[in-house]
Amino acid sequence: MYGSDKVSEDAERTAFRKAEKKYKLYYDDSSKSSRKKKQPKQVDLSDVLDFKSILDSYNQNGQLPPGIVAVECGFKSPVFLLENHPGFYFIPGALSMEEQSKWIRESLTSFPQPPNRTNHNAFYGPIDDLFSAVKEKNVLLEEESSIGSLDLGASSCTSNEDAHRWKFYEADIATLRGKTCKSVKASVLLRKLRWCTLGLQFDWSKRNYNVSLPHKKIPDALCQLARRLAAPAMPIGEEFQPEAAIVNYFGLGDTLGGHLDDMEADWSKPIVSISLGCKAIFLLGGKSREDPPLAMFLRSGDAVLMAGEARECFHGVPRIFTDRENAEIASLDLQFSHEDDHFFLEYIRNSRININIRQVF
Numbered sequence: 001m002y003g004s005d006k007v008s009e010d011a012e013r014t015a016f017r018k019a020e021k022k023y024k025l026y027y028d029d030s031s032k033s034s035r036k037k038k039q040p041k042q043v044d045l046s047d048v049l050d051f052k053s054i055l056d057s058y059n060q061n062g063q064l065p066p067g068i069v070a071v072e073c074g075f076k077s078p079v080f081l082l083e084n085h086p087g088f089y090f091i092p093g094a095l096s097m098e099e100q101s102k103w104i105r106e107s108l109t110s111f112p113q114p115p116n117r118t119n120h121n122a123f124y125g126p127i128d129d130l131f132s133a134v135k136e137k138n139v140l141l142e143e144e145s146s147i148g149s150l151d152l153g154a155s156s157c158t159s160n161e162d163a164h165r166w167k168f169y170e171a172d173i174a175t176l177r178g179k180t181c182k183s184v185k186a187s188v189l190l191r192k193l194r195w196c197t198l199g200l201q202f203d204w205s206k207r208n209y210n211v212s213l214p215h216k217k218i219p220d221a222l223c224q225l226a227r228r229l230a231a232p233a234m235p236i237g238e239e240f241q242p243e244a245a246i247v248n249y250f251g252l253g254d255t256l257g258g259h260l261d262d263m264e265a266d267w268s269k270p271i272v273s274i275s276l277g278c279k280a281i282f283l284l285g286g287k288s289r290e291d292p293p294l295a296m297f298l299r300s301g302d303a304v305l306m307a308g309e310a311r312e313c314f315h316g317v318p319r320i321f322t323d324r325e326n327a328e329i330a331s332l333d334l335q336f337s338h339e340d341d342h343f344f345l346e347y348i349r350n351s352r353i354n355i356n357i358r359q360v361f
């Protein structure tokens with residue numbers, strides 16, 4: 001599904017593509033030439049379904065817009081279903097602030113740790129302790145194998161599949177050595193982190209789960225959370241078995257093109273999808289890209305389940321909002337108000353994280 005922004009001319013014309021283009025971040029041409037900060041083009045958001053305001057009015061007067069059904073499933077808020085999209089469940093505010101903060105921290109520290117793979121593996125090989133390296137302002141340098149490595153100041157060691165070797169160095173050592181070898185700041189690598197995989201590792205090139213790749217089990221606490229969230233969409237008497245998860249990281253302007261999640265054997269089991277950080281627009285289409293998708297906001301702490309027929313529906317994320325007014329992360333800010341949490345705060349103020357957990361077999 002990554003790279004699916006590269007679409008053929010035909011795909012440009014589909015209803016799904018049109019909606020993606022409608023909500024994608026574009027900048028105002030008029031501000032381009034001026035010295036002023038680029039201004040995002042205004043976009044009409046009046047068609048975007050807002051489950052937060054639907055919940056507010058439901059709590060006040062018990063009314064729901066046509067086509068939306070509310071079900072009590074033991075969460076703090078009702079779960080919303082869409083009559084036109086059987087198998088789709090929206091759980092507003094499913095995660096407490098503490099849970100959100102916990103999973104943001106894990107997504108930036110433990111989740112991208114080897115043997116979990118990230119989008120950086122293909123080029124740099126496994127990278128240890130990226131987030132610590134960001135805090136230390138370290139720089140990743142490519143070792144020149146012919147002259148061996150300098151041991152000075154190396155804080156971690158990595159090697160990729162092509163036997164290139166990369167190590168983090170303190171910035172001043174990197175400045176000296178960087179004249180003769182390739183280098184990249186840890187902060188740049190974090191900004192360019194797009195995904196990591198937990199549990200069974202997904203092989204993007206073959207679009208399947210490669211059970212022979214080394215992997216760690218999904219942490220128990222995340223499995224428990226996923227089981228609790230999945231319950232409304234599970235076949236009666238069965239419990240969700242989390243076997244793999246993909247963590248998506250979005251920065252300003254990043255999108256996830258329309259796609260299907262069809263690599264799992266049994267589509268009756270839901271995909272549990274958790275939103276953290278800045279607010280986003282999610283598009284839920286139909287079985288064909290020609291079906292006009294429904295746009296909805298996803299806020300930090302919301303969870304979505306896609307099971308059964310909804311598993312056959314195209315979906316994607318054309319937009320995240322990082323401006324203060326639209327990102328809606330004021331309460332999350334407070335969770336990271338301690339000085340030591342400065343790096344988490346800086347990251348999440350401009351980013352969104354999605355953790356989607358799957359039962360593969």
Ligand SMILES: O=C(O)CCC(=O)C(=O)O
Nearest residue numbers: 246248261273317354356
């Ligand atoms: O970011 C999201 O909310 C959706 C993620 C998704 O669709 C996926 O990873 O398959």
